[in-house]
Structures are given as structure tokens and as C-alpha cells.
Amino acid sequence: MDLYDAINRRRDTRAEFTGAPVAEDVLTRVLSAAHSAPSVGMSQPWDFVLVRDPGKLEAFHEHVATQRAVFADALDGERAETFSRIKIEGIRESGLGIVVGHDPTRGGQHVLGRHAIADAGLYSTCLAIQNLWLAATAEGLGVGWVSFYREEFLSGLVGFPDRIRPVAWLCVGNVADLPDTPDLERFGWRHRSPLHSVLHKETWRER
């Protein structure tokens, strides 16, 4: 798939998963794309845990449901009503969760480019996620990033040691289709902004 098509077709997928297993060769291409991301000092500080165990998927689904309730409780009126119609995860339906972890010790003490910016490694791990997401799109898969969770819960679920920080749970799977319009726009939660609203020349100015 053309790069720009992948960028434009990519969606955050919640409701479209079919549950059909992802072929191993496809999954390897998608994970290899993630592992080809740039990283500070070539530290490649990410880990990927593939979760298919139904008990684990159910446990994470239930945890996310409690966090959904926490967020819903903070909303009033129209926001609460709009949110109530939005599906926030396809953990069980996708059949595969890819948990992305960040290991700040990868690459040893002297990681080139990380001494001044402690979070530079964390940024690298995020770049790997975007490569994964685009490759999955090109392969016809859906990806849904779930962020309604407590980090310590997810760490416990997949056995991360203390040093590894969970950065994402990605629902990955075959889909009936990918919507043309993002869910949050379709459901009236929020709309995309024009490019000029985030663009500045030489000096940042309030918009």
C-alpha cells in the first residue's frame, strides 16, 4: 500500500473486528515494521507481548470497563450522553492484544542522544507503535489503542518487571472494514483541526 494511503486509511478500531486469527506471516511483517522504527542511540527500547489467552483478554476487558466508568463519572450532560454511545475497546473481539513495553535500561548507561532528554527512549517506543499501526493498515488489519487502564494492572497482567513501563495495549485483528471517518468524529465527540492551527513560523504564537 502507498504510504499516504496507509496514513489516511489508518483508523483507531473498536467495533469492526471479526475475530478471525491474524496469519503468522502477516503478524511477523507488522512486528518487523515496528522493530524497524528509529530509536535514540539505536537502543530499540521496546518489548512486544502477544496476548491471546482468553482469560487474560477477559481480565483486561473487565479492568478497562472499570476505568471507563471512572471517566464517565467525571462527565456532565451532553458529554456524558455522547460518551455513552462510544465503544472504547475491542479487546475480546480482536482476539489479540499486543502490549508494548518500554525498557529505559536497554542500550546500557551511555545511550547516544539520551543523556539530555530522559524521555527520548520513551519517544522511540512510540515511533515503533506508529510503524506497527501503519503496517497493520497496509495488511488490512485494524488496530485499536486502549488507554483506559492503570499501568500497574497491565504490568501485572503480562509480568513486566519494575523497570519496564507499559506504553500501550493494542487490539490487533482482522476487520470487516475500516471506517472512513474516525469514531470520535462520527459520534460527535470531537472534530479534526486544520493544519494551520498547529503550524508556526520561527516563533510559536497563540492561536
Add this chain to the structure above:
Amino acid sequence: MDLYDAINRRRDTRAEFTGAPVAEDVLTRVLSAAHSAPSVGMSQPWDFVLVRDPGKLEAFHEHVATQRAVFADALDGERAETFSRIKIEGIRESGLGIVVGHDPTRGGQHVLGRHAIADAGLYSTCLAIQNLWLAATAEGLGVGWVSFYREEFLSGLVGFPDRIRPVAWLCVGNVADLPDTPDLERFGWRHRSPLHSVLHKETWRER
């Protein structure tokens, strides 16, 4: 360009910039790709400041040189010798810096999916950078992410208010070519790891 080709051709560019200006339509496509990235609750929390002013490029180059010296001073023997041969930035040669900022207030108080993970917005801003980088690769441009800087210096240089965090300085420009092998590998600083070293099933295991 095919997505996988863009992922594999992408390099962190230091020495290959020609200084030829980037055409406006090309730059708009690259920035639009960044602005099409996924973001938590569709908050689109990024800002892009285009820096071409020679005085600003020179000032940032000089600041980065001081930070290079700080890193070099911490190295011994072979590491110091290897690092001495590695070019870490093409700030002046590229002629264009894109400073990426992260605004944690974008989208208001109730950003869907951010209540549990404070850094979810920061992650989104990184995804935009990877879209930018891949689009630039497809357009035949080089991108070099510079992280040898102090955040407060860069904020001051482009006038970010306190709430906006600088996440990256990206040197962006036309290039003579993109190397097949990453600089850090060519110069013997560090080598890429195989995919299996970061892959786990159901539960994370020490490798």
C-alpha cells in the same frame, strides 16, 4: 512510495543534506501526514514551528555542540574514540528545523482516554513525528532527529509558553542520498537486534 519501502528506506540523516530548499507543496504534504496521526481523544496535541532563520539555526547548532561535549566527557576509551567520528546533527546544512511541541492542555479537561495515562498525549505527539518522518522519506527528504539539547533552551529559542514541552528538533531537507545502513551501525557504535529478542508470548520473559 510503498509503506514498507518507506519504513526500510527511512534513515536518521546527519551528513547528507544538500541545503536545497524544500518545495512548499512537498512540505505541506509532509506536515499534513504528521497532522493525520492518531491522537488520544482526537486531541491533536502537537505544534510545529518551522525554523529557517540562520541566526536561530546557528544558535541551536552551538547549543547542541555544548551538549555533545557533555556526553563525550562521560565516555571512556573505545566509546569516546568511536563517538568522536559520529556526526550528530545537520542543523545548519539542512536549512530547516521543525520543532515539535506537545501541548498537554489541548482538547480541554476531559480528553477521552487520557484520564488514566497522563502521558497518552505525549505518545500521540510522537506518532505524528513518525508519520512526518515516513512522509519525508517518501518525498525524498532526509530527517535527522536531534536530541542533544536542554528543553528549556529550545523552548526559549522558539518562544514556547511554559505549558508546551519541546519534544523534538527535526532537521528536514533535501539530501544527496539516504544511506543503506544507519550511521551508528556504520561507525560501529551499536547494531540492530533481531525481532525475537523483543518478542514475548502471553508473559514477558528475561532474554
